[in-house]
Amino acid sequence: MKVIIDLCVVPLGVGLSVSKYVAACHKVIEAAGLESQLHAYGTNIEGEWDQVFAAVKACHEKVHEMGAPRITTTIKAGTRTDRDQTMTDKISSVEEKLR
Numbered sequence: 001m002k003v004i005i006d007l008c009v010v011p012l013g014v015g016l017s018v019s020k021y022v023a024a025c026h027k028v029i030e031a032a033g034l035e036s037q038l039h040a041y042g043t044n045i046e047g048e049w050d051q052v053f054a055a056v057k058a059c060h061e062k063v064h065e066m067g068a069p070r071i072t073t074t075i076k077a078g079t080r081t082d083r084d085q086t087m088t089d090k091i092s093s094v095e096e097k098l099r
Helices: 019-031 049-065 087-098
Strands: 002-012 035-039 042-048 070-078
Touching (some): 002 049, 019 042, 049 070
Antiparallel strands (some): 002 042, 035 042
């Protein structure tokens, strides 16, 4: 089953700047071969359910490996069975209506 998620991984106990952890997590997602779009407060990811959530787990493992003792994560997930839809499709639909 295909899924689109909005992922926000926040390492705790590492100071104020978390950009190096976000970058490391983004590299994990790219290495998994998933489509993703970074935004100001998270990352949208699309792909097969098991692959996407395996990448989320791998992000947690990487961020812990980098020294974060604790992580809080927010995930919004959406699936469709009536048709295929990508992140680009969803954005294009709204942008078209804004014209």
